[in-house]
Amino acid sequence: MxxxxxxxxxxxxxxxxxxxxxxxxxxxxxxxxxxxxxxxxxxxxxxxxxxxxxxxxxxxxxxxxxxxxxxxxxxxxxxxxxxxxxxxxxxxxxxxxxxxxxxxxxxxxxxxxxxxxxxxxxxxxxxxxxxxxxxxxxxxxxxxxxxxxxxxxxxxxxxxxxxxxxxxxxxxxxxxxxxxxxxxxxxxxxxxxxxxxxxxxxxxxxxxxxxxxxxxxxxxxxxxxxHRFDLTHGLGGFDAASLLEGEVVAHDHAYGLTYLALDDEHRLTLPGTAAPIGSRLRLRILARDIALALTPPPGTSYRNQLDATIVDTAVLPEAPHTVELRLRIGTRFLRARLTRKSWDDMGLAKGMNITALIRSVSFNPL
Amino acid sequence: MSLSPAEWEAIRLSLLIGLAAVAWILPLGIGVAWLLARHEFRGKAVLDGLIHLPLVLPPVVVGYLLLVALGRQGVIGAWLYSTFGLSLPFTWQGAAVASGVMAFPLLVRALRLSLEAVDPKLEAAASTLGAGRWRVFTTITLPLAVPGLLTGTVLAFARALSEFGATITFASNIPGETRTLPLALYTLIQSPGQESAAARLCLIAVVIALISLVASEWLARRTRQRLQERDG
Incomplete structure (x- = not known):
C-alpha cells in the first residue's frame, strides 16, 4: 500500500x-x-x-x-x-x-x-x-x-x-x-x-x-x-514511579551489567540485558527506590549516583508523613519519595543540588 | 415382503412431499429464526404468535385457511394463477405447502434456540475484523448453530411426513398426486376388508420413522463429536 x-x-x-x-x-x-x-x-x-x-x-x-x-x-x-x-x-x-x-x-x-x-x-x-x-x-x-x-x-x-x-x-x-x-x-x-x-x-x-x-x-x-503530584494516588500510589529513557552504550558480561547513557554526562548501571548496543531502553523507577545524599557518599553499594536538583516538592493529604519530590537530572526528571523526618533532618529545600542514589538491582528493564 | 405399486407410490410421495416441504421452509425458517433471535422490532410478538399458530390450531383449520388464501379464488392463489399459471390445491406442491406450514413452527423453535445460544460477542469480534452482516451470519452465526439446524430439520421432516389434516383439507387425497402414507392408510381403514393392507402400511410407516430417528441420532452424535474435537 x-x-x-x-x-x-x-x-x-x-x-x-x-x-x-x-x-x-x-x-x-x-x-x-x-x-x-x-x-x-x-x-x-x-x-x-x-x-x-x-x-x-x-x-x-x-x-x-x-x-x-x-x-x-x-x-x-x-x-x-x-x-x-x-x-x-x-x-x-x-x-x-x-x-x-x-x-x-x-x-x-x-x-x-x-x-x-x-x-x-x-x-x-x-x-x-x-x-x-x-x-x-x-x-x-x-x-x-x-x-x-x-x-x-x-x-x-x-x-x-x-x-x-x-x-x-x-x-x-x-x-x-x-x-x-x-x-x-x-x-x-x-x-x-x-x-x-x-x-x-x-x-x-x-x-x-x-x-x-x-x-x-x-x-x-x-x-x-x-510527574503530576495530584495524580499520584490514581497512578500507583505507594508504587508511584517515573520513567527514564536512555541508550545502551556497553555491556559488562563478567558482572552481568548493562550501561545506559541518559545523556552525555549521566550514565546508569543496570542488571545485564540482551538489548543491543545503541538500542533505547525505558526504565520504570519507583519513587520509593530512590535515596538522596547531600554529597556523593564514599563506600556505598549504590551503583548509581546522579547529580540532581530538587525542582518541586509536595506533601500529599493521603500520605502526610512523606514528601514527594521531583528531581532534575540533566534534562530528565525523576520522582523520589522521602520521609518528612529525613527531609527536615537533611535540611532539604526546593532548588538544592543533591545526589540521587539508585541501586542497580531495583531496575527491571523492559 | 415386496411392496405393491400403490405402496411404493405412497412412500415416494411421502418422501417427495416431506423433502419439498423442508426445502421451502428451511431458508425462510433460518431468516425468521434469525430475526427473532437477534432483533427487536415492532410486531415481534405478533410474528412469533403467527408462526406458532399451526402448532395450536386444528390442522383442518390450517388447511381451510390455506384454501382460502391459496385457492384459485384466494387472494394470493388468484394472483399466483394469473401470473404464473400456478395452482396449488389438489397438487403435490400444494401438499408440500400444507405440510411445510405445519412443520414450520418446530423448525423455527429449534433454530431460534440454537441461534440465541451463539455468543453475540463472537459476532461483534467478526465485525471488527471487517466482516459485514451477511459474512458474519454465514461464517460465524450459522455454522455455530448447526446442531440446532440439524435437529430442527429432522423434526420438521418428520412432522411433514406425518402431516394429515391440513394436507387432506388443502390438497385432497388424490392417488399418485397427494396420497401420502398417512392418507393412504386412512383410505384403507375407511374401506372394509383392507385390514392386512392397512397393517402393512402401518409397518412401513414405523420403519420409515425408525430410520429417520436413527439417522438424526447419528447425525447429532457426529456433529457433537466434531464440535467436541474442536473444543479439545
Missing part, C-alpha cells in the same frame, strides 16, 4: 453517552502513533469508550474522527459500522472463533491473501506451533496472542486493546506484555490500550488518558502525567 499520509492520523472524539445512571462524556485528541493508554478504575468507562471507538456502540451525541475520516457525527447522521472502520480490537476474552483453527482465525480478517505478512506476524507472536490447533485447546496466553495476531492481520488503521492481560498469572502476564511491547515498537499502527493496572499501563503507554467516572481527568504524555 502506498504511504500517502505524511502525518499519522490522529483520533479525535467528543462523545456523550448516558448508560443508566452513568454518563460517558469524553473529549479526546490522541496522537496518531505509539501507544495511548486509557487508565481508570473499573466502572470508569474504559471499555464503553473502546466500544464506541470500534463502532460496537452508538453514542447518543458527538463525533469521532480518525485522521480525515468521519466515523461518527450524530448531527449529520453519519455512523460508520464497525466492519467498515478498519479498527482492530483485542478483547479481554480473546473471542477466538471456536469452529476455525488458529490459522483460520488469523486469516479471517485479512483483506487479501498475504502469506509474507502472515508469516511475519506469526513469528513476531511466537505462534508457529499453534497454527493447526483449535482454539479450545489453547492456554489463556496462547489464545490472547492469536487474538492479537488476528486483529493485526486485518490491517487496521488503529488497534484497540481491552485489558489483554486479564486473567493471566504473573509469568504469563509478563511474557505477553513483552510480546505486546515488542509488537507496538515493530508494527506501525497506533494502539489504544485500556487497563486498570498502573504498572502495566506505565510500562506500555507513551500517551496516557486517565478516566474517572466517565470523564477525562487528564490526557497527556505519560512522563508528564507521572
Amino acid at each position: 502506498a504511504d500517502v499520509m505524511t502525518t499519522p492520523p490522529r483520533l479525535t472524539l467528543d462523545i456523550e453517552q448516558p448508560q443508566g445512571d452513568f454518563k460517558l462524556a469524553v473529549r479526546l485528541d490522541l496522537p496518531g502513533d505509539g501507544v495511548s493508554g486509557v487508565f481508570g478504575a473499573s466502572g470508569s468507562g474504559k471499555t464503553s469508550l473502546l466500544r464506541v471507538i470500534a463502532g460496537l456502540d452508538r453514542p447518543q451525541q458527538g463525533h469521532i474522527k480518525l485522521g480525515q475520516q468521519v466515523l461518527l457525527d450524530t448531527q449529520r447522521g453519519i455512523f460508520t459500522p464497525p466492519h467498515q472502520r478498519r479498527i482492530g480490537v483485542v478483547f479481554q476474552e480473546a473471542r477466538l472463533f471456536p469452529h476455525y483453527c488458529v490459522r483460520g482465525n488469523l486469516t479471517y480478517g485479512m483483506p487479501h491473501p498475504a502469506p509474507g505478512r502472515l508469516a511475519e506476524i506469526v513469528e513476531l507472536l511466537g505462534i508457529e506451533a499453534l497454527l493447526t490447533r483449535m482454539p479450545g485447546t489453547l492456554s489463556g496466553g496462547e489464545a490472547r496472542r492469536v487474538a492479537i495476531g488476528r486483529a493485526l492481520l486485518s490491517e487496521p488503521q488503529l488497534l484497540l486493546m481491552d485489558e489483554p492481560l486479564t486473567g493471566l498469572d504473573g509469568p504469563r502476564k509478563e511474557e505477553l506484555l513483552r510480546y505486546i511491547t515488542r509488537l507496538t515498537q515493530q508494527v506501525d499502527i497506533p494502539v489504544v490500550y485500556v487497563s486498570h493496572d498502573a504498572e502495566e499501563i506505565t510500562t506500555i503507554a507513551d500517551h496516557l488518558v486517565v478516566l474517572k467516572a466517565g470523564r477525562v481527568e487528564a490526557s497527556d504524555a505519560l512522563h508528564t502525567l507521572l
Whole structure:
C-alpha cells in the first residue's frame, strides 16, 4: 500500500453517552502513533469508550474522527459500522472463533491473501506451533496472542486493546506484555490500550488518558502525567514511579551489567540485558527506590549516583508523613519519595543540588 | 415382503412431499429464526404468535385457511394463477405447502434456540475484523448453530411426513398426486376388508420413522463429536 499520509492520523472524539445512571462524556485528541493508554478504575468507562471507538456502540451525541475520516457525527447522521472502520480490537476474552483453527482465525480478517505478512506476524507472536490447533485447546496466553495476531492481520488503521492481560498469572502476564511491547515498537499502527493496572499501563503507554467516572481527568504524555503530584494516588500510589529513557552504550558480561547513557554526562548501571548496543531502553523507577545524599557518599553499594536538583516538592493529604519530590537530572526528571523526618533532618529545600542514589538491582528493564 | 405399486407410490410421495416441504421452509425458517433471535422490532410478538399458530390450531383449520388464501379464488392463489399459471390445491406442491406450514413452527423453535445460544460477542469480534452482516451470519452465526439446524430439520421432516389434516383439507387425497402414507392408510381403514393392507402400511410407516430417528441420532452424535474435537 502506498504511504500517502505524511502525518499519522490522529483520533479525535467528543462523545456523550448516558448508560443508566452513568454518563460517558469524553473529549479526546490522541496522537496518531505509539501507544495511548486509557487508565481508570473499573466502572470508569474504559471499555464503553473502546466500544464506541470500534463502532460496537452508538453514542447518543458527538463525533469521532480518525485522521480525515468521519466515523461518527450524530448531527449529520453519519455512523460508520464497525466492519467498515478498519479498527482492530483485542478483547479481554480473546473471542477466538471456536469452529476455525488458529490459522483460520488469523486469516479471517485479512483483506487479501498475504502469506509474507502472515508469516511475519506469526513469528513476531511466537505462534508457529499453534497454527493447526483449535482454539479450545489453547492456554489463556496462547489464545490472547492469536487474538492479537488476528486483529493485526486485518490491517487496521488503529488497534484497540481491552485489558489483554486479564486473567493471566504473573509469568504469563509478563511474557505477553513483552510480546505486546515488542509488537507496538515493530508494527506501525497506533494502539489504544485500556487497563486498570498502573504498572502495566506505565510500562506500555507513551500517551496516557486517565478516566474517572466517565470523564477525562487528564490526557497527556505519560512522563508528564507521572510527574503530576495530584495524580499520584490514581497512578500507583505507594508504587508511584517515573520513567527514564536512555541508550545502551556497553555491556559488562563478567558482572552481568548493562550501561545506559541518559545523556552525555549521566550514565546508569543496570542488571545485564540482551538489548543491543545503541538500542533505547525505558526504565520504570519507583519513587520509593530512590535515596538522596547531600554529597556523593564514599563506600556505598549504590551503583548509581546522579547529580540532581530538587525542582518541586509536595506533601500529599493521603500520605502526610512523606514528601514527594521531583528531581532534575540533566534534562530528565525523576520522582523520589522521602520521609518528612529525613527531609527536615537533611535540611532539604526546593532548588538544592543533591545526589540521587539508585541501586542497580531495583531496575527491571523492559 | 415386496411392496405393491400403490405402496411404493405412497412412500415416494411421502418422501417427495416431506423433502419439498423442508426445502421451502428451511431458508425462510433460518431468516425468521434469525430475526427473532437477534432483533427487536415492532410486531415481534405478533410474528412469533403467527408462526406458532399451526402448532395450536386444528390442522383442518390450517388447511381451510390455506384454501382460502391459496385457492384459485384466494387472494394470493388468484394472483399466483394469473401470473404464473400456478395452482396449488389438489397438487403435490400444494401438499408440500400444507405440510411445510405445519412443520414450520418446530423448525423455527429449534433454530431460534440454537441461534440465541451463539455468543453475540463472537459476532461483534467478526465485525471488527471487517466482516459485514451477511459474512458474519454465514461464517460465524450459522455454522455455530448447526446442531440446532440439524435437529430442527429432522423434526420438521418428520412432522411433514406425518402431516394429515391440513394436507387432506388443502390438497385432497388424490392417488399418485397427494396420497401420502398417512392418507393412504386412512383410505384403507375407511374401506372394509383392507385390514392386512392397512397393517402393512402401518409397518412401513414405523420403519420409515425408525430410520429417520436413527439417522438424526447419528447425525447429532457426529456433529457433537466434531464440535467436541474442536473444543479439545
